[in-house]
Amino acid sequence: MKAEAVLFAGVAGFFLLTGAGYAWWSGREPAGTAALTVSFLMAALMSFFFTMNYRRRGSRPEDRKEGRVAERAGPLDFFPPHSAYPALTALGIAVLALGVVFGLWLFLVATGVLAAGVMGMVFQFNDRA
Incomplete structure (x- = not known):
């Protein structure tokens, strides 16, 4: 999840810079500034979520080059038979x-x-x- 955290941090940084530039050059036009601010906050929230999950759980099998599918597979559950x-x-x-x-x-x-x-x-x- 570290790669996802870095990706969303980059997106959040882009929206922060774009929002600041838009607020400066648009003469404080509120709709676009609000939309870019909300976009920044959503991307920052996703980055925070992925960072916290990476710190709690560590790397996933799909994050490592030597990871195998069997490491991620869980037990099979109940599959219902035919039903009307x-x-x-x-x-x-x-x-x-x-x-x-x-x-x-x-x-x-x-x-x-x-x-x-x-x-x-x-x-x-x-x-x-």
Whole structure:
């Protein structure tokens, strides 16, 4: 993350110099000066974030030339099997769009179908430890 910190520090320096020059030569025009000041602050914040992460965690495997992919790879997680809830959610969205065209009654029915599909996807594997 050290390279990213240096990159964003350079961007922040560019916006600082550009903003100061713009404020000087534009006769204190507020919109451009404010935009360049905010750009400087955002780039400085990113540089600070990357610097702090580098100090806390050190270099990453991708920062070293001898780093390997296996050093960064973590454990594989749970991949769900087939489910009917994505199709139910898609049907709910399609009927909801038709409900906008054809009437409130169809829109309300589709809202129920969509809610059932979304809740099914969210809570389908809730009991998994």
